[in-house]
Amino acid sequence: MNNVVHIETISEMHKMLPNSKVKHPLVAVVDFSKYQEQFYSGLKLTLGFYSIMFKNFCINQMKYGQQSYDFQEGSLICMAPRQVIALDEPLQKKVDVSGWGLFFHPDLIRGTSLSRSIKDYSFFSYEANEALHLSEKEKTVLYDIVENIDVELFENIDKHSQTLIVSNIELLLNYCTRYYDRQFITRKHANKDLLSKVEKELLEYIQSPLLNEKGLPTVKYLADKMHLSSNYLSDLLKRETGMNAQDRIHYYLIEEAKNLLLSSNKSISELAFSLGFEYPQYFSRLFKQRVGQTPNEYRSLN
Template sequence: MSISLHFTGIADVYKFFNLDQPLKHPLVAVIDFSDVDEQVAEDTRISGDYYCLLFKRYDGNNVKYGRKVVDFNNGSLMCIAPNQVLEMETDIGAYTEKEGWGVFFHPDLIRNTSLQQKMKDYSFFSYEVSEALHMSEKEKQIFYDCVQKLDGELRENIDGHSQAIIVSNIELLLNYCSRFYGRQFITRKSVNSSVVVQVEKILSDYFGKGKLQEQGLPTVKSLAYQVNLSPGYLSDLLKRETGKNAQDHIHYFLIEEAKTILISTDKPVGEIAYLLGFEYPQYFNKLFKQKTGKTPLEFRNMN
């Protein structure tokens, strides 16, 4: 029977890990997994109201996050947003060879800070665990040093500088995530290239075989599902490889289809917009001009 646990605050994290020491800060925690006693039953679903950076290595343990199961034998970093769900598929309390760390911070910690405005740029929080960051030994050490500095600051008495220093350390960790994910996209270029080919074929078939009229406009979510990636990871991968994100690729094929209809038929623009899945012609006109520099009628008249 599946068990669901939802943590509303950092105090719940301490309780979950059976930590007896006083909570150092009400909105942020650093956990050393080699020092805690986890007892989680099989098929437990865990979520929380906080962000989490989670680096762990277990012998023989599987965790599911999204659609895929991933082992932690080699160690990898997951970045988890509030209310995302981790599903433990085995009894992790049965494994004694474990190491790693976790940084947990509540959104209230960064509210009204510059970091809050930047969180939307850290798209890796929308990735699945199968798209976790696999780090080199050097990268692991860089992260560990940052975590140690954050933990050291949490051990200091809170003063007028604490908030800024804590938030700055967290932002540094997230910036390193961005850098190392950029490296990972490059080192997996051959795999990424095959994904680009898959995306191009899926969209070509979709628009070339009449699926647009049957199923409406494809979405980034549906496209990502077909290549077994999360929407965020797919968009970042495509942006890295081609300069265009997933939505841009969909729009490219849509505009190419629109050009074909405009040139080969005399259908009114409003009807074409409807055929292409637009409820309002003005939205089609705006997108077409944005992508081509011309309105649909201007394009038709030129050709």
Template sequence: MSKILHLHSITEINSFMDHKVRHPLVEVIDFSQREERFEGGTSITCDFYIVMFKNYCGNKLRYGRKPHDFQDGSLLCVAPKQLLTLDNEREDRQDMMGWGLFFHPDLIRGTSLGAKMKDYSFFSYETNEALHLSDKEKHILYEIVQKIDAELTENIDKHSQTLITSNIELLLNYCTRYYDRQFITRKTTNQDILTRIELALTNYFQSADIREKGLPNVKYLAEQVHLSPNYLSDLLKRETGMNAKDRIHYYLIEEAKNLLLSTNKTIGELAFDLGFEYPQYFSRLFKSKTGMTPIEYRSLN
């Protein structure tokens, strides 16, 4: 059984990386200057955010369902309380490089960045959904990280938090831009995912036991295409203008319209056929999406 190590503070990650503590709530570590001291097979959870770039494997990392080896220079963003596992396999390289930005939620609490963190959904992506950076993108992010690093060498004063958090926010905003670019460059793959999502929804609503299963949810759809729920929602939003939940509702309403016009079943019967436990929930959702109740829609068509 793997050992589980919980890191509560930035001071603890500094200790494990044999790095001098410069700020209690944020740190930048140059991996080319530090030896990884975690044993293979160790699982780690942290109370802070991690933004990590490497061009080498080191201990192979598992985050979520799949391993991540940092080939081709990729960026991984990890939210607090997520489980990271270091495999036993290691790769030693002379040209290893990379950096890690570690910041505690207390650093950004009460700031504009703190209020926006939920919008950076890539912190909940799987490792196989990591951001692959071009050379230009690597350089831009590294320049921002260097600014944070330079600020950490100064004495802490009343301006420190503002300058550090503003640069972290800038870094994350660039990550958002680059993820948008990655969604575009993977358009062929995305179209295949959209096709599989449509097929999954079709099969789900046509299954005989939908009454027992209830309505499909985002987690179910994500599992059908082997993606994280957040990544799937963001992909669908960019490709169709609707996130995963909206897509489910869109498909549901279209199915409901077909059933309303092709059968004589009561609204209650249709609601149960579509996986609703209570007919009033179906009627409420239908009206919110169409502006009409199911009965009104049937009578007008």
């Protein structure tokens, strides 16, 4: 099966799950222990809604985005609408399958404070190999929130339903943010190795013909080299250095610009073009913003 199956609505998802009933047209909680049938290789899915899935068992070679991933025990992934999920190998029936999924359509949060802040939860754009690995305590906290949502879904829909459900979803996302921060800290040693690789990659790019040939290095270029998503790399760098990926790129470009200003007689325009800037005005504005002086002022004062 090579075609991508798109599931646009929560109701369509329920139709694919045996004996599943729609409790709310815009949000669903799924108990994975009830669905232990074998899935087949080659299945590709896209969803028209947000997904937060916790699995407490291992499956083989799930591909999400461009990355193959062994879905480890006790891991949670968050996916924005239209992400592609592919199962590359058959998944055999598991004896001890457990976990849950929370799915909510963008229409559920439309007009709420969460609709304005949902873009700030950058982990919705992480790759699956950047999943959140939860401690026992963290699993319990998230499960209790999901259970609260499920209980609310059994109530008759009234004027309070949306507010209560959305506020619980927002609470869940805020805990995910906290736990991702914890995960960045516990992986500090591995992150330091990654930082070294980022710096090496940036320096090599800036000091090579690539800068002149392809222009400024992009966050996506850097993330691809690190085999990470752009958001994950940017968040990691922000936590480790205080600068996100774009700021880090600018930092190294400005440092190189300082060297060139003091070691060559190139005009500011020539120097800007050699650094990959398409417009010298953009270079001068960025330099002034970062250094507090124009390129000419920096050259004359040093």
